[in-house]
Amino acid sequence: xxxxxxxxxxxxxxxxxxxxxxxxxxxxxxxxxxxxxxxxxxxxxxxxxxxxxxxxxxxxxxxxxxxxxxxxxxxxxxxxxxxxxxxxxxxxxxxxxxxxxxxxxxxxxxxxxxxxxxxxxxxxxxxxx
Amino acid sequence: xxxxxxxxxxxxxxxxxxxxxxxxxxxxxxxxxxxxxxxxxxxxxxxxxxxxxxxxxxxxxxxxxxxxxxxxxxxxxxxxxxxxxxxxxxxxxxxxxxxxxxxxxxxxxxxxxxxxxxxxxxxxxxxxxxxxxxxxxxxxxxxxxxxxxxxxxxxxxxxxxxxxxxxxxxxxxxxxxxxxxxxxxxxxxxxxxxxxxxxxxxxxxxxxxxxxxxxxxxxxxxxxxxxxxxxxxxxxxxxxxxxxxxxxxxxxxxxx
Numbered sequence: 111x112x113x114x115x116x117x118x119x120x121x122x123x124x125x126x127x128x129x130x131x132x133x134x135x136x137x138x139x140x141x142x143x144x145x146x147x148x149x150x151x152x153x154x155x156x157x158x159x160x161x162x163x164x165x166x167x168x169x170x171x172x173x174x175x176x177x178x179x180x181x182x183x184x185x186x187x188x189x190x191x192x193x194x195x196x197x198x199x200x201x202x203x204x205x206x207x208x209x210x211x212x213x214x215x216x217x218x219x220x221x222x223x224x225x226x227x228x229x230x231x232x233x234x235x236x237x238x239x
Numbered sequence: 240x241x242x243x244x245x246x247x248x249x250x251x252x253x254x255x256x257x258x259x260x261x262x263x264x265x266x267x268x269x270x271x272x273x274x275x276x277x278x279x280x281x282x283x284x285x286x287x288x289x290x291x292x293x294x295x296x297x298x299x300x301x302x303x304x305x306x307x308x309x310x311x312x313x314x315x316x317x318x319x320x321x322x323x324x325x326x327x328x329x330x331x332x333x334x335x336x337x338x339x340x341x342x343x344x345x346x347x348x349x350x351x352x353x354x355x356x357x358x359x360x361x362x363x364x365x366x367x368x369x370x371x372x373x374x375x376x377x378x379x380x381x382x383x384x385x386x387x388x389x390x391x392x393x394x395x396x397x398x399x400x401x402x403x404x405x406x407x408x409x410x411x412x413x414x415x416x417x418x419x420x421x422x423x424x425x426x427x428x429x430x431x432x433x434x435x436x437x438x439x440x441x442x443x444x445x446x447x448x449x450x451x452x453x454x455x456x457x458x459x460x461x462x463x464x465x466x467x468x469x470x471x472x473x474x475x476x477x478x479x480x481x482x483x484x485x486x487x488x489x490x491x492x493x494x495x
Contacts, residue, residue: 111294113350120362120466127467130361131338148297149350153361155398156464162398163354166405172349194403 112175114141114207115167116151119184121158124235126183137178140209149174154184161186161195168198176205182213182227183234189224196220248429249327256388257430259422260324267316268425272374274313275448278303285375285445288345296345304341307450314339317452318477321370324429325454329368332457332483334474344381344447349440353383355406357391358432358453362466363473366459367432374448376423381443384417386435394435410437457483 118133134151141148152163164185167177177199179185186192197220199206206215211230215223244250251258262268281287291299307313317339325333344351359365371383386394394409401409410417417435422428430436432453441447457476462468 120468122465129467129469129472147294147350150353152354153356155356155360156362156462156466157360160402162402162406163356165403166354166407169405170407172352
């Protein structure tokens with residue numbers, strides 16, 4: 111059974127702000143639906159531009175198959191940083207499951223994937239205004 | 240402002256950001272422990288892992304979590320255990336977190352690890368305290384670790400340097416300052432939301448059972464950052480005094 115670590119976000123990202131317990135419940139149900147084991151979520155620190163817990167999960171020595179997160183919006187928006195994160199995940203064979211967008215990062219080529227994610231985010235911002 | 244505190248636990252809390260308390264309300268503590276024994280279907284909570292398939296751990300934990308939070312007496316008894324201490328540390332108009340959380344940390348389980356954090360870093364009020372009630376004796380990795388307030392502040396100053404490294408790097412760098420709390424059943428811990436803490440893989444041969452719940456002064460401000468941890472999402476007001484009720488109901492006269 112795959113183990114997915116929950117990653118939750120408390121900051122307001124362009125209007126998106128979901129209580130942590132609701133995020134956790136969504137992620138737990140998602141794991142149940144795909145037959146994965148849910149590992150207790152880690153809340154990202156609430157300081158601007160801080161992704162320390164995300165890096166902690168990726169670099170952790172514990173055996174994890176992936177990360178479950180509600181939205182792409184909870185990942186860094188800066189392309190260079192995003193690319194670095196996906197490179198690291200690919201190297202460590204960590205999947206990333208974006209539940210709301212129904213996107214799973216596994217072994218895809220990173221550059222087009224980051225481009226797609228970024229476009230998705232940009233369109234979302236324009237449409238929401 | 241010079242404020243002098245008389246009680247040892249007040250002094251400890253102010254100095255270290257946490258304090259260990261000897262529980263006075265044995266009746267409420269017994270209610271809590273007996274309920275947990277009943278719900279766990281085991282005679283000794285420490286040995287819970289012996290007849291457990293680890294895959295079922297979280298499912299069982301959530302089931303017990305649901306049941307204890309449905310029991311209004313349980314919530315009242317939990318508050319009773321901490322009431323006098325909260326009065327001296329936080330205030331007598333109190334808000335209590337909606338749910339009482341349950342941790343069951345079986346030996347060698349990696350799914351229940353909570354990496355180093357401070358609750359205020361996750362968006363909770365800087366004025367909040369966390370109550371932590373062990374239902375078994377806790378020591379070494381069966382327990383949780385804390386860092387006192389001064390050391391927490393020291394790390395906080397350099398936190399941004401570790402942004403792309405993760406919290407393990409911080410933990411390892413400052414390992415000597417982190418202290419696994421030795422605490423027995425019959426005692427409790429209260430700590431500030433601003434101190435760093437967490438747990439590691441339980442390398443002992445016993446299971447840890449503990450409960451935790453957050454409290455804050457009724458009108459204490461929320462976190463300085465805009466986060467999803469709204470007052471009403473997090474807390475219910477538990478103790479409100481008459482002057483506050485009058486104040487809340489006051490409306491300015493309207494001049495047309």
